[in-house]
Amino acid sequence: MWTDRQRGIHVSQAELLCKNTCGYYGNPAWQGFCSKCWRERTRKAETQNQETSFAPSQSSDGATLTFNKFEEKKNTEKGRRVNTMKRLFWGGPSPPKHKESSESHASSLKAFQSLGPGDFTGFLKLLRSPSSQRLQSRCTAFLNTMEAYHDLPVQKQSDLVQDFYQNISDYFSSFSEAQVFQIMEHIEKLIMTRLHKWVFCHDSVDDEQKDLALQRRIRSLNWVTPQMLCVPFPDKKTAITGDPYLPAITAIIEMDAKRAPQDKLACITKCSQNVFEALSTSNSEPANADDFLSGLVYVVLKANPPRLHSNMQYVIRFGLPHSLMAGESGYYFTNLSCAVAFIEKLDGPALNLSQEEFESYMCHRRTPSACKERSERHRAAHSTQHMLEALTRRQEKLDQGIGVLKIQLQQWMEDVAAKVDEAKAQTALAQKDMTAQLELSRKCSSSGRDAAPRGDVDGEPSVLLLRDPEACEKDTEC
Known part of the structure; x- marks a missing residue:
């Protein structure tokens, strides 16, 4: 099963199903059977052991015990179990004499149909209502009796809890299967939150020793790398910071802090979903079942979850059978x-x-650190070479850009110089024109001041006489 490796750890879908071919998920903890088949086999084995213990044996005088004696002991044992169940469900040696009518039973159950998925607070409110007094009394009586008999072997307590689940589900037999499962999840959370301190890691089993052994085993395998497990892992070129499997590691560690089996299963589901997300970011190919199981093994080795064996046994013993036999949670728990x-x-x-x-x-005589260091050096040298090649290409592009920029700058300077020369020439022409106009206007104004108007009294047109001072001086000398 484990040596047939293609991509990661190879487990076929048939190996995950029950050996009894019932169609539900099996489990290595149940020797490959599903929860229902394993419980039936266990009870059958217990019955056979009881019959063997009560079998006729030879007495001292050679006489055998009669079959009637055996039947009497068997009936006594059966009656004791029936009375125990009645006391658990009804809080007394016998059930109430007043039978609930079908109308009152239907009216008391009608309110539970409006519950939403995961609305545990709403369920508690309905349970405290007067119409649910019968169901509340059954749950309270069962809890009080279980706490009183908490010294029973944990397997007996598991059988009692599973029988209680079955009886309560029969109480809601008029509902659809989905509604019954939803209500039973609330019942499970109510019951097991109270019983967690009594039944988790019970003294009648060696769960604590197995937790320590599994923890030491995982710690001794801390040298296992993702490459050894064929776990897809992102390379250095992928833009991912940190370990992509860290959310899955955190989720499975949180399982120990939960009390209800369904909450522990929710942590396993969250861990598995994060494993699939990490696989999708680490591998270009679609993740398959082998990749998922390899990634889950890597997560367990990295996390080394506290009390992993006890938590899994707690879910097996006291969880709802449907949660482990089918659906998403059952598949993830089986993996x-x-x-x-x-x-x-x-x-x-x-x-x-x-x-x-x-x-x-x-034995720690060899560690993958040397190989890891060599691979890291090789990866660093390879990365440095790629970086140098990239820098060389960037330098070439930069040199080409600088040459183009120089040509463009020279052309721009020539254009600016030509425009400056043109502007200077235009400025000189404009300045020359302005100087000529200014000189002309100055001459006109000075000539106007020197000329005096003359006119004849009799109306003859006046004549403007322009006199040259030099000519006057010459005339005077003459």
């Missing part, structure tokens, strides 16, 4: 279980390494 199983069985061939290389890495 996470496969990723954890792969990490627990990881060996050299799965990483394209020989067994000797794998052992040397695990």
Whole structure:
């Protein structure tokens, strides 16, 4: 399963489905069966063990126990379980005598049909209303009884919770399947938020030791690189800052802080969706199931989530069966279980390494740091060479631009000089014309002041006499 590698870790779709061919998702934690088939097998095995323990055996005098004795013990055990369930659901040794009419039952359920998806606050308000008093009393009685019997083995508590889910879903049997699942999510959140401190990492199981073992296993594999897992990763040319898988790592770490199984599944779903987003940005080809599983293994190795085994077992034991058997959450949870199983069985061939290389890495006699440093130096030299080539091309373009600019600047200077010369010539001509006009106007004004008008008294036309002072002096000398 794990050594058949094409692009990343190869797992076919058939390997994710239940071994019982029921069509739902299986899980390595259930030995490849779905939640429903695994629970049926477990109960069948428990019944066979009880029958074996009650089987006739030889007494000291050679007589055997009669079959009636066996039937009596079996009926006593069955009656004890029935009374326990009645006490859990009704808060007393027997159910109420007054049976609810169909009209009142329909009216009490009508308000729940208006609930929106994820409206847990609205569900709590409806649960406190008088019409939902019967449902509220059943939930309260169940919670009080579970808290009183919190010392029961966790598998018994899981069976009781799953039976309670089944009985409550029958209470809403008139609703559609989608509405029933939506209401059961609210019921699960209400019940498991209260029971989390009693049933999570229970003392009757070794979940804590398995958490520590898985954490040490993941820590010992901190040398595994994305290239070994064939995880698509962005190269240096891609404009991505930081690790693209960081949101997925953060989401799976947040799972430990949630209480309800559906909230933990929501963290797994968010992590898986972020893995697909990182794959889409890191690879030019569309991401497939093998790439997704490889990316999920990388995320788990990088995150090393706290109490990962306990969180997954908590979801398996107390989550709604439909959430794990089908749908998006079931697919992602099954892949996470496969990723954890792969990490627990990881060996050299799965990483394209020989067994000797794998052992040397695990014993810290060899680290991928030297190879990483060489690859980093090679990448840096390659990047520097590309940078120098790019700078050379830019310098050539710059030189060409400078030559063109020089030619354009010389032409511009010549044009400016020609225009300046032309402006100077026009200015000189204009100045010369202005000087001539000014001289002419000055002569005209001086001649007007020197000329005196003369006229005959008898009306003869006056004659303007122009006298030259030099001529007068000459006449006087004569």
